[in-house]
Amino acid sequence: MTETAATTEKPKETTTAQQRLLLKLVAASVMVKAVQKDGENAFQRYTFQSEAAIKNVVKPALEANGLAIIPSFQLIDQRDEPGKRGTNHIVDVLGTFVITDGVASITGTMLGSGADTMEKAMAKACTSAQKYFYKQLFNISDKDTDPDADDSTRSTQPQQSSQQPQQEVTTGGVSITMLRTFLTTMEDAAHKRHFEPKEVAKVIFEQAGVSSKPWVKLTPAEFGKIDAALDKYIKG
Structure with missing residues (x-):
């Protein structure tokens, strides 16, 4: 009698919906470039990346990869504090952001604070949470070197701008x-x-x-x- 050795085919690994979502998120991240500081706070004398500038680079990357980020906000605290121009109403919120491709989802959070009049403080807090969530998720920097990472003797040196490559x-x-x-x-x-x-x-x-x-x-x-x-x- 001749014995025939049975061969067992190793099962092929499949890509899960969650893994596909992560790959889409990586592809979107590759498309997001650095954002220049386009806003200026004249009173406190500093420049910043506006919400509009951040969204302008994030939105096309999300759309091209079939992604959406759905925000919701929870009020954490609100208070009034005296300021140089009168009383400031300060609002703190916790933003929750659901990243989805319509099949799978990932959820992240970000705190945000805003100071202004009653209704504007809330809007500023939500805007702050969303803007900084996008910045951290896609590692968005500006074209300047981080001032906290350099000493003052190097601040006047011209810096080379770097951009992430465009996704093919x-x-x-x-x-x-x-x-x-x-x-x-x-x-x-x-x-x-x-x-x-x-x-x-x-x-x-x-x-x-x-x-x-x-x-x-x-x-x-x-x-x-x-x-x-x-x-x-x-x-x-």
Whole structure:
């Protein structure tokens, strides 16, 4: 009798929805560049990065990678304190920010404070929490060297500006990182159901209501539909 050794195929690791979300977040982070200080506080004599400037670099990166950040705020404290120009109303809030691609989500928090009149203090506190959450999440710096990291003898030296490289995109406008992640996930799904990837792709295109075309020619909107269809396919 001849014995035949049984071979066991090692199961292929799959990319989870949470991992896909993290990869999208990384791709968005690559697209976010440094932001110059465009605002000035004449009274206290300092410059700063405005909320608008921060959002202007974050918004396109989120949209290009199919991400949204949903904020909510909880009042922590409010008080009145005397100031040089009268009484200041000070508000402290805790901002909660849900990062999602419509399938998976990650939640982060950031404290914010604002001082002004009653209604403006609250708005400033929420703005502060959101702005600094974006700055920390995407590691947004300005083009100047951190003054706390240098001594005064070096402050007059010209500094070289550095920018993060722009994320590579396909001809349709979808980031290369996202497309590679998607294709890997689709191949995993096909492998689990013993189908060819092209068969799964055909089903996904039909479910998404997108005309069949080369992957690199998908627009961000079409890719979003395809991505959602893949997730439904995997869960189904």
